[in-house]
Amino acid sequence: MVTGTGTLLEKELHRLAGSVPDPELPVLTLDELGVLRGVDVLAPGKVTVRLTPTYTGCPAIEAMSADIERVLHDHGIPEVSVVTVLSPAWSTDDISAEGRRKLAEFGIAPPRPHDATAPANGPVPLALSVRCPHCGSTDTELLSRFSSTACKALRRCVTCREPFDHFKEL
Template identity: 55%
Template sequence: MPVVTIEDLGILRDVQVDGEAIVVTITPTYSGCPAMETITTDITVALAQHGWRDVTVRTVLSPAWTTEWVSEAGRRALREFGIAPPSICAGRPVPLQLGHRAASPACPQCGSVDTEELTRFASTSCKALWRCQDCREPFDHFKDH
């Protein structure tokens, strides 16, 4: 997603510099995220362009990424790009829900909450495809974790 940084998404966990070496630690939004290889390459290339030659990118899965880690700037950028940001879980367990969701995400185009899920998997596995019943626009919703 070109509109948010890995820091805004909460994927960037840590950066350690030791002399000429730099270690960047990232966490995927979910285990098995296919974008992690591209993100790792992008980090390595960007740091090399700024003179870093000894670059290590570590992926850690624990603690698992949570929607709390998405910054307010990241949420705003997602909304402005037309993607409904995930809700904030506020550090509490997310209950397993069988069947339909209790709350619908607000449409990033018009703000209506009269929305329906079209499919659980959209342009990427971490997003679901929804449609607004008021303005009829489809939109991606970044899944809550």
């Protein structure tokens, strides 16, 4: 397992795989989403990419794998295998600061950071207000905890009345 201390080639391949856009939220790259766990060069021309799903049932993982394989093939790596790892579990805290900024710009309220002092596996956190990505108001209300994809909740802004998606905390 190589993480952070990879060879120059591994770092380069990590950068390439990480630059693949998310198939459902194309404003984000896989690196910004925090789902790329590592790239291991096993032999010349033979690479394993470790990917973690946001949700266990997220169907986008198959498109992500195919996109990564294509990008690395184009870069001259003939044998690419993408493996799914579940542990440690992905969290919305893994989304980078740049990723959060892009989500808001795209009209999706970014997830709130988890309270580091709260117990793990505690109740769903709901305390802080979610800011409307359209007008910036913090006066927003929850319409449904489930929305167009597994990772989002549906909210409405009380000030500007626009509905919007919220990348819910996990």
